[in-house]
Amino acid sequence: MSNTNDELIRIDSVEGTGCVVRGDDVDTDRIIPARFMKVVTFDDMGRHAFEDARKAAKGKHPLDDERFSDAAILVVGQNFGCGSSREHAPQALMRFGFKAFVGGSFAEIFAGNCTSLGLPCVTLGDSDLAKLMGTVELDPAGKIEIDIRTRRLTCRAGEMSVGIPDGVRHQLLEGDWDATRVLMAAGDRIEKTAAALPYSPTA
């Protein structure tokens, strides 16, 4: 996905069914094992999302559960996406079909990469997260709506308030999540700042 040359894509809500991957500290090596990064494009990443975990689960992994096959929202635990900075991880999940993540907390680089791709990461407190996970597992066809503007999540278990940093919320709502265009707007202030630095990298 890219926003830079085209019309702005403003993201004010995400709607769809959910899928739950339980567990805390799910790292990006698990989301996309390094051996699948030996390519110069992101095209094939979706096929390998959670590949080793899915093989180990012998068909019982939530990503292989037919009831969740149309899911657009991945529900996860604490510190999701820790470890490597590889954008291949959110690329894999996006190409698998996810459009947003709801979790207890997210690792910082992972969340930043998601923002760059226009994929909201929103957080829930422990009891709401447990409720949402339970609801999705009981009723996989149940719709979830995440409203970025009002910071509300609606599902069969009720309405919940979600966390999202102000800056990221602004980027999604204004279509500024693809940062190149926004950064380009600074024009020659970039060169001026660079010229004022007390160092230059040439020997």
Next chain:
Amino acid sequence: MAEPKKNLFQKVWDAHRVSELASGQTQLLIGTHLIHEVTSPQAFAMLSELKLPVRFPKRTFATVDHIIPTDDQSRPLKDDLAEAMMSELEQNCREHDIQFFGPESGAQGIVHVIGPELGLTQPGMTIACGDSHTSTHGAFGAIAFGIGTSQVRDLLATQCLAISPLKVRRIEVTGELAPGVFAKDVILAIIRKLGVNGGVGYAYEYAGPVLDAMSMEERMTVCNMSIEGGARCGYVNPDAETIEYLRGRRYTPDNSEFETKAAAWLALASDDGASYDDVVEIDGSAIEPSITWGIHPGHNIGISESIPTPHDTPDEERAGVEEALEYMDFVAGASIAGTPIDVAFIGSCTNGRISDLREAAKVAATGHVKAGVRALVVPGSADVRKQAEAEGLDEVFRKAGFDWREPGCSMCLAMNPDKLRGREVCASSSNRNFKGRQGSPSGRTLLMSPAMVAAAAIAGEVVDIRKSH
């Protein structure tokens, strides 16, 4: 009126601020951009789709490290996929006039090893690289971020990042390290205390007598693993040690210009009385040689402790401990010392520098790798390799039964042919013990210092370096 007291993070941030964005984030100029073959090709493709040039090619430097084989680096590389990635990087560097430190340059190596080695990494810089261990460069008092590929694109196009300021946590390590305890043990102890996500939203300032006494290479080991504690960057204030390391490097100035620089670098250190969002103290004298037993770097214990039991674990961590014990197939409550190993790996951006190899060689000189154990030593860079060979360390390792390799990331993440097989257990000087990290989906990693890895290779099992040597 007196200038307000600032910490180093605030000083560096302010010097690189281009503007405040409508989102409330800062548009931050990145002085030095480092790239490698795995996370840059897609960024160059996006740039060309946008028909944008590389804005500051002279502030961008490239090397190849993740996919490069460590046995035979002759071209074309035997693995077609690896060859394609390396060729793509070479092509992108040629096309955009970016300095590339490939194997023929004599300066190739892991990006976080060669940056400091070449003097590209200097105090007060902002540095970014599409690699989470970019925090390593903070050892020099630089603010260094690991970024994703879309941000690599942003940097190529604008040399800037859109980023929110971080809080700063000062971590003071007091006392003095005991014999057999290394920088690796210090950062493992910090991560154990503060948690693998304790640093989210923070930059870590490492300080105190233990950090003051460390060499630059040891400080790099500490800063390297900041991200394993959730902190996007970590740094140490520049001091005389920093200045002496940088003197005479390829990208640092000569003579009188250097002295002027050095004075400016020292002035970047956090002011006395600067404020912090948090301060944590850790007793360095109490740190033991540390080792991981589980599936993330926070799962670590001192070598004399036993593997945790779910029963004695706080509620919120219990499921994680159970999952880790099941994956590792370790017994709760058992001693970690005596755990048999199949593979020993010395290298990586965490512990692949000359001082790491010297410590490991001291141990290697006392014995021979146990029959049945595969042991490899992978220098962090061509320069480290050359220096080690000049000191005869390669001979010490070979004689002891270790494989002596060409530089690269190697078995830290196993994107090249160096991989674990099946359920093998690896004593590793690298930075991550995640499930499947070292190339086998069911492989097992025990993180420890390079000296402890060498000792484990000889014993064929985890040993306490203080008792074995």
